[in-house]
Amino acid sequence: MDLLGNLALGFATSLSLHNLLYCFMGALFGTLIGVLPGLGPVATIAMLLPITFGLEPVSALIMLAGIYYGAQYGGSTTAILINLPGESTSVVTAIDGYQMARQGRAGTALATAALGSFFAGTVATVFIALFAPPLAELALEFGPPEYFALMVLGLIASITLASGSLLKALAMILLGLLLGLVGRDIYTTEARFTFDLQNLSDGLQFVALAMGIYGIGEIVRNLEAPETRSVAVTKVGGLMLSWADIRRIAAPVLRGTGLGAVLGILPGGGALLSSFASYALEKKLSRHPQEFGKGAIEGVAGPESANNAGAQSSFIPMLTLGIPSNPVMALMVGALIIHGITPGPAFVAEKPELFWGLIASMWVGNLMLVVLNLPLIGIWVRLLTVPYNYLFPAIIVFSAIGVYSVNNSTADVLVMAGMGVFGYILYKLDCEPAPLLLGFILGPMLEENLRRSMLLFRGDAGQFFTRPLTATLLGIALVSLVVVLLPTISRKREVVFKE
Amino acid sequence: MKLTSLAAACLSFALAGAPLAGPLANAALAETAYPDKAVTIVVPFSAGGTADIIARMAAEHFQKKFGQPFVVENIGGGGGVSGVEKVTRAAPDGYTLVLASTSNLAVHPTLYGAKFPYQTLRDLKPIGQVSVVPNVLVINPDKIAARSVPELIAYLKANPDKVSFGSAGTGTTQNLAGELLMQRTGTQMVHIPYKGSSAMLPDLLAGNVELAFDNVPLLLPHVKSGKLVALAVATPERQDFDKNLPTVAETIPGFEATAWHGFLAPAGTPDAVTDKLSAELQTFMKQPETVKKMQELGMTPVSSTPEQFADLIKTMTAQWKEVIEKGNIKPQ
Amino acid sequence: MNGKSPHGKFPHGKSPLQALCSQDALSGLMFMAFAGGFAFLARDLSLGTAVRMGAAYFPLLLSGLLGLIGLVIFVRALIGEGGRVAPFAWRALVLVVAAVLVFGFGLSGLGLAPSVAIAAFLATLASGQVGWRGALALSALLVVFTWAVFILGLGLAIPTIGTWLS
Structure with a gap:
């Protein structure tokens, strides 16, 4: 393996002045649009895709990669600052990131996300450069039974996302699974739970669900209690990480990176699972699990690293097998094909400058992101000093436009309104929404x-039990279930006894 | 006699009128402000598939010619029904188009019977066909020892219900091609539907499903690398991308299961709009770059008029109807 | 209501109605209602078998589990501590949701600018702490900003002024 020579070729391609510029522009646009609530990576890339048509294939892909990272980071920013996850992976970030922001530690949370992502991106880049082809083979070990087992494991992990009642978390997962099944059944093509409404035949849109439950629900909840809301506004706090913070996040970032890099290879939702697998893992390993859900920095560091490493390694099945692992990758395959390149097993050998250029540009893109975002953190945090009475109408308007723009569908905006009411009721009934959203994503x-x-x-x-990988995964799922159940029950008892 | 001559007069008038219609239509075109805002092209499949690629290429061309954004919107699920259904209900103003395939246009309305939400030629207005996409019969060589169609048939006969065949969804040509193979050879396989071809591919490569009919662009790189073996192509004639690859019809006479794509607008869209689009589409299809690119992708580019496309839809609907009824294929 | 009936007392000394209106009891009821609703809607779908599952198989499985867990939550809430439901902030809820609904129903007909203006105006009033002048000013600001970003900058396919107004 001539790794150094390959990387040199890659950097020679990606570091040319105009490619650097495209990468920077991509990251900048991606971030700027991604921080608008409701506009996630898919919507952002779909909107910016046409710009890249006129470019050389290398430049186009590099710019797209920049947009992708930028949009993802922008999504994390809104998740932390105003509890609005713009895509599935930032649902996890929102849990503790937003609590940190409420405690005046928004700057720290954003810096943690940026640095954790950068570290994860760097490691994952090297990982891909070294192992891309063999890793692609690994992805093929996962057939339907393995994915099923993995999803079960993921669902069990998602119980840990809730800090309150275990039973309610379970019920919320089930409800999420059911909501995820709305739409046409791909096996029989029967329309399920659609009330014969055309707009539901495609299922409920994740963004509409998330923006409604989190965005609208959260706003109404803030409006009813002006006292608690003012806390988040007045204290902006320090922007940088203290040594104590760095010591706390080091291990979570490392573990998150590992999880993300490995799970990201699986085209059927691996990258997505990695962020909450990381959250579950950190909550279990932490010496102070009670802080999770109330602003634990590990709950931001781990999942954000996992998320970014996963985003990186999800390029592997796309580039080596031509299999897009998520809608963003599918758009990228489309972009490649439009430029006359069919990704597949021969891609690395036939277009080395493009393959290695892209890999090098991933790292450059991540670097851009840190360079771009560390200074911007100050600005984002200052947004919180805008009086809430003037901030929230803007959030509502942006969310509505964002939800609309994903599918150009006003029905989705109406779904968002309905989900807002539902989210507020859930809050009143003390049912935490994160497990519901994950169930919703995993259901189909x-x-x-x-x-x-x-x-x-x-x-x-x-x-299911004679296939080694499936059996192993189901075994881990069973052990996790026991591990998840035991301390929660005993801790609940403690709480009861205190009262 | 009088009636016949009247009809003849009408016919000759119509024929005489045809050349006239050209300039008239052009005059109408000049007046049409269409498009003065963004146009959505609905692709009823997940991004990255063949239909999606054609749509994006055409969208790029239209966008350049018309100076308005042409946005490709992927609405997957339900074997493509959701996406097409949405277009049949859209305003017939030319701002919502669909790039649909054989399944959507010539299979689903038959397959799902009376309750089905649209009838192709009643609810949609053809603009033009763009491609023929040959389906190739591939097997995973680690799972099936056969290396030719006759060998495969023998293997299937010896192992009823053992082979699983993957498809891009219930009611797609990939699905029907497999059903057709079973019907014609009296064999039995288990059908495993996926949400689009891209989702099926990993399981085919890994051998979880052992056989599939699917598009050349998707499979060719893996046939070249040796991970899959192509046994035959499901078109009437051998194809340019590999003249050595036999047709299924050489073993099973009359076997044909191709996919094709074409653009349509909701029924009731003004002629001025569809004519304008049709003219531009035909220009696009004849461009050397388009032809070259589509051949590279394993598609045969087709340039057709709205009438020719309508005829194709009629013929193919009849053909698949017979297969569906013979095979008693119904939603499970 | 105040425990007049001899059987009305629960272990915590709450009246049945109080026990029934606790957070947990209501969430249990909500989960059971959802379970019932999904099961009801699945009645016309194909059931299939475990090998060839129909469209209704998996949803019915999930509904059954959800109903069961809902029941457990409900019963536990009746005999234990269920948590009290705080009163709803009706004004905020109604105005915020109305803002979104106006936007959703109005966007294609009214266009981006009027929809944003109305939605922002309604939403701003939801806090009850900003007067109509402030609301107007904020609406105007948001109209300009969203127009600049989404129409001018990103070229989204939304008319600025819709067909109802022109």
Whole structure:
């Protein structure tokens, strides 16, 4: 392996002045649009894709990569500052990031996200450069039964996202799973739970759900209690990490990076699982799990690193097998093909400058992001000093436009309104929404892979336990369930006894 | 006699009128402000597939010619029904178009019977066909020892219900091609639907499903690398991308299961708009770059008039109807 | 209501209505209602078998589990501590949701600028701490900003002024 020579080729490509410029522009646009609530990476890339058509393939991809990272980071920013996750992965970041912001530590949370992401991005880049082709083979080890087992594991991990009642968290996951099944069934093409409404035949949009439950629900909740809200506004706090913070985040960042880099390879939702797998892991390993959900810095550092490493390694199945692992990757495959390049097994050998240029530019993109965002943190945080009475109408308007723009559908805006009411009721009933959202995302994948597995097994469910990888994953899931259940029950008892 | 001559007169008038319609239509075009805002092209499949690629190429061309954004919107799910259904209900103003495929236009309305939400030629107005996408019969060589169609048939006959075949969804040509193979050879396989071809590919490469009919662009890189073996192509004639690859029809006479794509607008869209789009589409399809690019992708570019496209939809609907009824294929 | 009936007392000394209106009891009821709703809507879908699951199979499985957990939550809330539901902030809720609904229903007809203006105006009034002048000023600011970013900058396919007004 001529790794150094390859990377040299890559950097020679990506560090040319105009490619650097495209990368910077991509990261800048991505960030600026991504910080607008409701505009996640998919919407951002779809909107900016046409700009890249006129460019050389290398430049176009480099710019797209910049946009992707920028939009992701922008999504994390809104999740931390105003509790608005613009995409599925920032649901996890919002849990503790927003609590940190309420305690006046928004700057620290944003810096943690930026630095954790940069570290993860750097490691994942090297990881891809070294192992891309063998890793692609690994992805193929995952068939429908393995994905099913992985989803089960993910669901169990998502119980830990809630800090309150375990039973309620379970119920919320189930409700999320059910909501995720709305739309046409791909096996029989029957319309499910759509009330014969055309706009629901595609299912509920994640962004509409998240913006409603988090965005609208959160705003109404803030409006009813002016006293608690003012806390978040007055204290802006320090922008940088203290040594104590760095010591606390070091291990979570490392573990998150590992999780993300490995899970990101799986095209069927691996990168997504990595961020909350990391959260669950940190909460379990932490010596002070009670802080999670109330502003634990580890709850931002781990998932953000996992998220970025996963985003990075999800390029592997796309570049080596031509399999897009998420909508953003699919757009990138489209962009490649428009430029006359079909990603596949021969891609690395046939277009080395493009492959290595892209890998090098991933790192450059991450560097841009840190350079760009560390100074911007001050500005984002200052946004919080805008009186809330003037800030929240802007949030509502942006969310509405953002939700609309994903599919150019006003029905989604109406769904958001409905979900806002639902979110407020959930708050009143003390039901935490994060497990519901994760259930919602995993629901369709869980069902699809279960049904597919049963067909492939010809009905012999025992094969779930005879396939080594599936059995291992299900075993881990079972152990996790026990580990998750035990301390929660005992801790609940403690609380009861104190009262 | 009088009636016949009247009809003849009408016919000759119509024929005489045809050349006239050209300049008239052009005059109408000049007056049409269309498009004066962004146009959405609905692709009823997830991004990255063949239809999506064509749509994006055409969108780029339209955008350059018309100076308005042409936005590709991917509405996957339900084998493409959701996306097409949405377009049939859109305003017939030319600002919502659909790039639909064989399944959407010639299969679904038959497959799902009376409750189905649209009838292709009643609810949509053809603009033009753009491509023929040959389906290739591939197997995972680690799972199936057969290296030719006759060998495969023998293998399937010896192992009923053992082979799983993957498809891009219930009611896609990939699905029907497999059903057709079973019907014609009297064999039995298990159908495993996916949410689009991209989702099926990893399982085919890994051998979880052993056989599939699918598009050349998706499969060719993996056939070249040896991970998959192409046994035959499901078109009537051998294809340019590999003249050595036999057709399925050489073993099973009359076997044809191709996919094709075309642009349509909601029924009731003004002629001025569809004519304008049709003219531009035909220009686009004849451009050397378009032809070259589509061939590179394993598609045969087609340039057709709205009428020719309408005829194709009619013929193919009849053909698949027979297959569906013979095979008693219904939503499970 | 105040425990007049001899059987009305629960372990915590709450009246049945209080026990029924606790956070947990209501969430239990909500989960059961959702479970029932989904199961009801699945009645016309194909059930299939474990090997060939139909469209209704998995949802029914989930509904059953959800209903069961909902029931457990409900029963536990009746015999234990359920948490009190704080009063709703009706004004804020209604105005904020109305703002979003106006935007959703109005966008295609009214266009971006009027929809943003109305939505922002309604939303601003929701806090009850900003007068109509402030609301007007904020609306104007947001109209200009959203127009500049989304129409001018990003070229989103939304008319600035819609067909209802022109």
